[in-house]
Amino acid sequence: MIKFKTTSPEQTEKFGYELAKSLCAGDVIALTGDLGAGKTCLTRGISNGLGSSSYVSSPTFTIVNEYEGGRLMLFHFDTYRLSGPDDFLMSGLDEYFFRGGVCVIEWSDIIDELLPEDSIRMTITGDGNNRLFVCESGEKHISYIEEAAKKAEAEIEE
Ligand SMILES: Nc1ncnc2c1ncn2[C@@H]1O[C@H](COP(=O)(O)OP(=O)(O)OP(=O)(O)O)[C@@H](O)[C@H]1O
Ligand SMILES: [Mg+2]
Numbered sequence: 001m002i003k004f005k006t007t008s009p010e011q012t013e014k015f016g017y018e019l020a021k022s023l024c025a026g027d028v029i030a031l032t033g034d035l036g037a038g039k040t041c042l043t044r045g046i047s048n049g050l051g052s053s054s055y056v057s058s059p060t061f062t063i064v065n066e067y068e069g070g071r072l073m074l075f076h077f078d079t080y081r082l083s084g085p086d087d088f089l090m091s092g093l094d095e096y097f098f099r100g101g102v103c104v105i106e107w108s109d110i111i112d113e114l115l116p117e118d119s120i121r122m123t124i125t126g127d128g129n130n131r132l133f134v135c136e137s138g139e140k141h142i143s144y145i146e147e148a149a150k151k152a153e154a155e156i157e158e
Contacts, residue, residue: 002142003157004149006131009041011152015133016045018148023050025072025100027141028116030108033124038131039106042124046104047074058106063093066101073101080107085114120145132157 006012023029029046031039044056050070059065059078067074075096082088088111096103097116108115115121120137133154135145149156 002135002145002149004133004135004154005126005157006038006133006152006154008129009038011154012038012041012131013045013048015148015152015154016042016047017049018151019144020046020049020102022144022147023072023102025102026097026116028097028103028105028119030105030112030115030119030121031124032107032109032122037124037126039124042122043074043076043104043106046102047076050074050102063091064096073099075099075101075103077103077105078107079105079110082110085111088114 006015031042033039040056040058047054047056047067047070050072052067052070052074054067054069056067056076059076063077063079063082065076067076079088088094094114118138120135120141123134125132146156
């Protein structure tokens with residue numbers, strides 16, 4: 001587990017931007033945190049870091065938005081309106097995990113039991129401009145997260 005803090009939306013985006021550089025095809029980033037926590041802000045940074053010039057906003061009419069134009073496809077989910085894991089499966093959304101892109105999932109707790117085992121899990125909390133990121137994943141990704149947090153000059157907590 002690794003924890004770090006950001007103190008502005010720009011810093012959160014920068015972290016995402018740096019992390020994106022080490023992401024691989026099939027990686028899943030599962031985000032939890034309240035409304036306005038910064039999940040979309042982070043996803044925007046990831047998209048830019050993959051090299052896409054699209055502006056990422058919350059998927060409104062669909063559960064998932066697809067972004068191309070970067071090094072890898074980005075599949076950006078917002079599962080807020082899903083009733084649960086069955087809803088996700090019935091819609092065939094789990095197929096996105098095998099499409100060779102990067103999946104970023106907002107409100108991932110709703111489908112937690114369906115997440116691939118090696119998913120990167122991040123919980124974002126905080127208020128004002130401060131955000132605490134608590135990240136859980138395999139060792140390889142933890143070191144990438146640490147590197148990206150350092151590049152973004154985020155304060156890493158012991
Ligand atoms: N350190 C920070 N990191 C990220 N966002 C921050 C930070 N400080 C302030 N903010 C603000 O918090 C808000 C985050 O909004 P964002 O849309 O990313 O949240 P979200 O978690 O996607 O919410 P929702 O669940 O509604 O989709 C923005 O208004 C952003 O400017
Ligand atoms: Mg959002």
